[in-house]
Amino acid sequence: MKKLLNIAFTMLLCVSVYAQQALWGGSPLVSPEINKDNTVTFRLYAPNAQKVEVTGDFLPQQKIETPFGTMDAPGAAEMIKGDDNIWQFTTPVLNPELYNYNFIVDGLKITDPANVYQIRDVSSICNIFIIGGDRADLYKVNDVPHGSVTRRWYESPSVDMKRRLTVYTPPGYEEGNEKYPVLYLLHGMGGDEEAWMALGRTSQIMDNLIASGKAKPMIVVMTNGNISQEAAPGETSAGLNPPSFMLPKTMDGTFESSFPDVVNFVEKNYRVKKEKSGRAISGLSMGGFHSMHISKEYPDMFDYVGLFSAAILPAGDVKSPVYENIDEKLKVQFGKNPKLYWIAIGKDDFLYNANTEFRKKLDDNGYKYIYFENGEGHIWKNWRIYLSDFVPMLFQN
Amino acid sequence: MKKLLNIAFTMLLCVSVYAQQALWGGSPLVSPEINKDNTVTFRLYAPNAQKVEVTGDFLPQQKIETPFGTMDAPGAAEMIKGDDNIWQFTTPVLNPELYNYNFIVDGLKITDPANVYQIRDVSSICNIFIIGGDRADLYKVNDVPHGSVTRRWYESPSVDMKRRLTVYTPPGYEEGNEKYPVLYLLHGMGGDEEAWMALGRTSQIMDNLIASGKAKPMIVVMTNGNISQEAAPGETSAGLNPPSFMLPKTMDGTFESSFPDVVNFVEKNYRVKKEKSGRAISGLSMGGFHSMHISKEYPDMFDYVGLFSAAILPAGDVKSPVYENIDEKLKVQFGKNPKLYWIAIGKDDFLYNANTEFRKKLDDNGYKYIYFENGEGHIWKNWRIYLSDFVPMLFQN
Numbered sequence: 001m002k003k004l005l006n007i008a009f010t011m012l013l014c015v016s017v018y019a020q021q022a023l024w025g026g027s028p029l030v031s032p033e034i035n036k037d038n039t040v041t042f043r044l045y046a047p048n049a050q051k052v053e054v055t056g057d058f059l060p061q062q063k064i065e066t067p068f069g070t071m072d073a074p075g076a077a078e079m080i081k082g083d084d085n086i087w088q089f090t091t092p093v094l095n096p097e098l099y100n101y102n103f104i105v106d107g108l109k110i111t112d113p114a115n116v117y118q119i120r121d122v123s124s125i126c127n128i129f130i131i132g133g134d135r136a137d138l139y140k141v142n143d144v145p146h147g148s149v150t151r152r153w154y155e156s157p158s159v160d161m162k163r164r165l166t167v168y169t170p171p172g173y174e175e176g177n178e179k180y181p182v183l184y185l186l187h188g189m190g191g192d193e194e195a196w197m198a199l200g201r202t203s204q205i206m207d208n209l210i211a212s213g214k215a216k217p218m219i220v221v222m223t224n225g226n227i228s229q230e231a232a233p234g235e236t237s238a239g240l241n242p243p244s245f246m247l248p249k250t251m252d253g254t255f256e257s258s259f260p261d262v263v264n265f266v267e268k269n270y271r272v273k274k275e276k277s278g279r280a281i282s283g284l285s286m287g288g289f290h291s292m293h294i295s296k297e298y299p300d301m302f303d304y305v306g307l308f309s310a311a312i313l314p315a316g317d318v319k320s321p322v323y324e325n326i327d328e329k330l331k332v333q334f335g336k337n338p339k340l341y342w343i344a345i346g347k348d349d350f351l352y353n354a355n356t357e358f359r360k361k362l363d364d365n366g367y368k369y370i371y372f373e374n375g376e377g378h379i380w381k382n383w384r385i386y387l388s389d390f391v392p393m394l395f396q397n
Numbered sequence: 398m399k400k401l402l403n404i405a406f407t408m409l410l411c412v413s414v415y416a417q418q419a420l421w422g423g424s425p426l427v428s429p430e431i432n433k434d435n436t437v438t439f440r441l442y443a444p445n446a447q448k449v450e451v452t453g454d455f456l457p458q459q460k461i462e463t464p465f466g467t468m469d470a471p472g473a474a475e476m477i478k479g480d481d482n483i484w485q486f487t488t489p490v491l492n493p494e495l496y497n498y499n500f501i502v503d504g505l506k507i508t509d510p511a512n513v514y515q516i517r518d519v520s521s522i523c524n525i526f527i528i529g530g531d532r533a534d535l536y537k538v539n540d541v542p543h544g545s546v547t548r549r550w551y552e553s554p555s556v557d558m559k560r561r562l563t564v565y566t567p568p569g570y571e572e573g574n575e576k577y578p579v580l581y582l583l584h585g586m587g588g589d590e591e592a593w594m595a596l597g598r599t600s601q602i603m604d605n606l607i608a609s610g611k612a613k614p615m616i617v618v619m620t621n622g623n624i625s626q627e628a629a630p631g632e633t634s635a636g637l638n639p640p641s642f643m644l645p646k647t648m649d650g651t652f653e654s655s656f657p658d659v660v661n662f663v664e665k666n667y668r669v670k671k672e673k674s675g676r677a678i679s680g681l682s683m684g685g686f687h688s689m690h691i692s693k694e695y696p697d698m699f700d701y702v703g704l705f706s707a708a709i710l711p712a713g714d715v716k717s718p719v720y721e722n723i724d725e726k727l728k729v730q731f732g733k734n735p736k737l738y739w740i741a742i743g744k745d746d747f748l749y750n751a752n753t754e755f756r757k758k759l760d761d762n763g764y765k766y767i768y769f770e771n772g773e774g775h776i777w778k779n780w781r782i783y784l785s786d787f788v789p790m791l792f793q794n
Binding site for chain 2: 028030044045046047048049050051105106107108109110111113114115116117118120123124125128129130140141142143145146148149150151152153162164171174175233234235236237239240242243269
């Protein structure tokens with residue numbers, strides 16, 4: 001036993017003296033603790049801190065002043081220091097959801113050292129936890145058959161690049177002979193081919209929807225829509241550089257016109273249905289923009305289109321053949337009767353008016369689409385909802 | 398442009414007010430900054446902190462007292478506060494290597510908020526950075542063809558479980574018809590099927606060795622050796638619980654005797670060579686222990702065996718048929734002339750004496766093996782070295 005403990009300590013590569021002491025200094029600190037009544041208790045051992053706060057998306061948002069006007073930001077709550085030098089805060093009862101949070105210690109935003117479940121969102125890291133029940137059970141890993149998730153590279157001849165994508169194949173794909181339909185799932189600005197897996201919980205949502213019979217087994221292809229990048233930060237020869245939000249060429253038509261490279265790669269390398277009725281495309285924000293433009297550029301490619309909180313029109317100064325003659329292209333696309341054109345947005349989304357205008361255009365022309373509106377704004381909570389509502393509508397006939 | 402910035406801000410889900418301010422408050426703080434002379438500067442904005450340290454494996458180790466005796470722990474260096482409230486520390490010139498670090502702010506160990514490159518080691522998170530050059534270039538993502546990495550589940554009938562593994566397939570695997578040899582690569586205590594990918598940099602090492610012609614293209618299968626777990630923490634229906642170092646049944650013979658399930662799965666599902674000369678097994682610490690016992694239990698299975706800082710003998714109170722008649726089984730194994738039996742350990746490893754005893758046993762019996770000894774101890778730096786030295790010796794004839 002002593003030998004095992006020796007192995008234990010010497011293998012804890014990145015554990016400081018402080019953390020090691022915690023290993024033999026009594027019961028380890030638990031944070032977050034999800035209590036039986038679905039309140040959540042956060043704890044942080046910080047004997048010398050003057051002020052500790054928790055900030056996260058379960059707290060009411062606050063307004064902050066910025067050079068660009070008043071904006072919403074996650075709220076913060078003060079934690080209380082106990083005699084044991086452990087700061088603590090317990091939430092009200094929380095609804096089922098995947099939540100994120102950070103601590104703020106004397107003004108310094110940190111992650112919770114007691115919680116290894118962390119997710120990168122662009123250039124920040126936050127902790128996550130899940131309150132189960134209702135829809136949030138779709139976001140959990142459950143005891144159901146699991147698909148495979150592969151990070152893979154493909155050639156994109158139209159831009160002469162090797163690029164990385166993430167592929168979810170459903171349980172049973174490798175063993176059978178069946179041909180599967182494909183959902184192409186696109187991220188928003190600042191995201192990459194990891195975003196839908198991390199904050200989107202795509203593999204969990206797909207496993208759970210397929211296991212319950214609510215979704216058809218399908219392949220999900222998550223691309224990188226930043227055409228100036230080969231792959232997510234840290235995954236290219238650019239090295240371990242800080243991720244950048246404002247990348248060049250994200251919405252200039254290049255990614256859209258290179259998209260057939262992705263479809264060709266998938267259809268050459270996977271056992272898939274190679275017709276319009278076997279292909280869907282959807283994306284969030286910039287990925288909704290890409291989905292809208294790709295699907296109208298290639299009106300015979302996709303029978304299912306999903307715009308999640310989509311940006312709609314290109315910035316005024318961007319020139320690309322992709323963004324010309326939009327009305328005529330939409331006429332062609334809708335003339336071919338796509339099986340589903342689905343638009344979803346939250347009432348508080350800053351893109352709400354742009355989506356309303358776009359729907360008016362569709363209405364004025366009698367183009368068929370389905371509209372889903374819910375609360376809140378431009379947040380991952382909504383995109384998980386949209387994905388889990390959209391997927392069951394795909395490939396059902 | 399304002400619209401794009403609006404997208405930017407509202408999409409930054411887990412960014413606090415403080416971080417958002419940094420976005421328009423001037424140039425962002427860079428940390429770590431790898432300077433041209435291979436010194437490294439760390440920076441942390443912490444206006445209210447009294448003391449800030451950096452701790453990491455590039456600093457001289459320190460001795461600490463524990464209930465189990467004196468042990469080595471990563472050293473720490475004090476950072477200096479500047480007029481701008483930014484704490485700073487610059488290292489001496491560092492040798493090429495992948496390094497890890499954390500900050501300690503008034504006694505609280507945190508990750509560097511400016512560096513999104515973080516790795517979990519058991520129950521702790523540390524930041525990483527790479528000083529390139531020499532061997533460390535193998536640990537970087539370089540502009541070479543990249544293999545695919547898949548997280549996948551398999552049936553293990555001998556323990557009646559579904560279990561998760563990570564599979565690296567070399568560049569070209571999907572397009573060709575060639576049959577590939579397989580390296581089974583096993584983690585140590587506290588690790589899981591993610592460990593060799595994260596701290597081991599396996600996919601980078603494989604891509605780079607294959608691209609330079611130093612290693613044969615091969616498949617690498619990274620298993621989960623904790624037979625009580627189906628998969629890594631967070632990847633099972635157990636939920637987002639804290640990872641545990643001391644798991645039941647890690648070294649009781651169950652994983653070893655279930656190992657043919659893994660080989661059967663791989664040989665049924667991948668285009669691989671199905672003979673002894675096409676199979677290698679290696680692992681670090683507990684994984685070296687597993688590799689030693691599996692390879693002697695199944696003496697016709699593996700022609701290549703690698704023990705990296707291996708634990709050798711089971712704890713005295715553990716009973717398993719796997720651990721009986723070790724000498725006779727070794728005689729059978731070595732009687733079949735494995736092509737390579739490779740033992741590697743660092744001079745300061747706490748398992749050094751156990752390995753010396755084991756080598757004496759092999760020597761006394763005239764069993765052929767190759768021994769590699771280097772400096773330092775039971776650390777990932779050594780395991781990356783051992784992997785990148787071992788792999789080029791495999792499947793060369």
